[in-house]
Amino acid sequence: MNRSLPFLLVGGFLAVLLVVLLWGSITTTIDFGQKGVIFRTFSGGIDKKKIFDQGFHFIAPWNKMYKYDVKIQEANSMMEVLSRNGLTIRVDVSYWYKPKEDRLPLLHDEVGPNxxxxxxxxxxxxxxxxxxxKYLPEELYSTKREVIEDEIMNRTRKSIAGKHILLDDVLIRDVTLPTSLQEAIEKKLKQEQIALEYEFRLEAAEKEAERLRIEAKGKAEAYDIINRSLTEKILQEKGIEATLKLAESNNSKVVIIGNSRNGLPIILGDNK
Structure with a gap:
């Protein structure tokens, strides 16, 4: 019997036991939507050249893997701010952000997970x-909200430039004004809407009047052209043509050719 066999069995058992005990320290799984950055304890700290993709990975037990969510994330912030005229406004701002994936080691080294x-x-x-x-409350409440959102986003992007973070969008979800001011603004907006509606109706009425005027003018010009073209000779010719057609009718009639005032035949007839 090989005397080294028991030692091999014991050594194998201890090795397996050690792997089981250290399994959580030597393996890691990066979930979907995540990337990993490794800290190498004995070889320079953060590895700034390697970014770990999602999936299963082995690591040395003395190293540590930091996982970052690289999906677009949403957050919101409620705050009280002062408007241009010194009134306090409560705003609820939502924004979307994510770390820049290719800058994760730098982000971790310079800022950290938080x-x-x-x-x-x-x-x-x-x-x-x-x-x-920079704005009045009514501008934030109604007309300039999109402009303000764009300004906040651009200013924030400028502020975090070089921090390895991407700001995707900013949205003002809610604006709370003092009750009296909000009622005054709503009343003003309603009056402006009524005025715009009146202007629209007035403009529509003016356009309709102009259309009718042009139509009447066109008809008048057409009638004038017709009147100038209907000479006495043409009228006589038309009358003769109509008389001939009547004469061809099956209804009994008497056609008297005479010298009437307009020079046309006189038709006498009775229908049976």
Missing amino acids: YHEKIVNPAIRSATREVIG
């Missing part, structure tokens, strides 16, 4: 206060 709390959210809040402070 980049939203450290970079994105403060930048959004600061840009929102700065932009809304």
Whole structure:
């Protein structure tokens, strides 16, 4: 019997046991929509050249894998801001962001996994206060909302430039004004809508009147042309043509050829 066999069996058992115990430390799974960045404890820290894709991976037990969600993420921030005239406005801002996938090692090294709390959210809040402070409440409430959203997004993008983060969109979901101001704005908007509707009706009436005037003018010109073309000789010829057609009718009649005032024959007849 080979004396080394028991030692081999014990060694194998210990190796398997060690793998089982360390399995969670030497393997990792990156889910869909994620990327991984590895920290190499004994070889330079963050590996800035390698980004791990989704799937199963082996790693050394002394290294550590950091996983980042690289899908578009949504967050919102509610805050109170001052408008241009000093009134306090409560706004609810939603925004969409994600880390730049090819910059994940740099993002992890310079900012870390909590980049939203450290970079994105403060930048959004600061840009929102700065932009809304340039406008009146009624502009935010109605006419300039899209312009304000674009300004907030552009200002935030400028603020986080170089931070390895992508800001996809910004949306003002809700605006809460003081009750008295909101009622005044709604009343003003309603009056403006009534005025626009009146202007539209007035313009439509003017266009219809112009159409009728042009139509009447056209008819008058047509009648004038017809009147100028109907000379006495033409009328006589037309009368003769009509008389001849009547004479060909099966109804009994008497046609008297005479010298009437208009020079046309006189037709006398009775229908049986």
